[in-house]
Amino acid sequence: MEYNHCINKRYNNLYFDEAIRNIKYGLIQAEFDTINEYVLDEYFYQLIEEKVGRSLVLAADKSKLSEISDLTPSSCNVILIEVVNMQFIDITLIDLTALASMSDPKATMPKNDMRKRQFKTILNYV
DSSP, X not given: OBOSSEEEEEESSOOHXXXXXXXXXXXXXXXXXXXXXXXXXXXXXHHHSSOOOOEEEEEXXXXXXXXXXXXXXXXXXXXXXXXXXXXXXXXXXXXXXXXHHHTSTXXXXXXXXXXHHHHHHHHHTO
């Protein structure tokens, strides 16, 4: 699934730890630094009182050494969710810069193929 501010892909036959390692490597290759990790397993357990697959959010910002432009995301979140019953891992990359500009009703969000290409490149490492 693709939107202007995010891209989503599902993977079969992939271990969760392997997906995390590969997506982190993809972020590094795209000059992102992972600045925070949020494990959501316990949160979801408290919310629905049932064990579900593992969940993780990686918050990433462009490396201080990288070149930042309006066409490429400067910060993004990566959401990894392990769906146990259907046996797949769902990965979503969200451009927070684009998402923030969407909150302005007067702003028009241009279609950004460069952003999608960069996100697809990161997902190729998975």
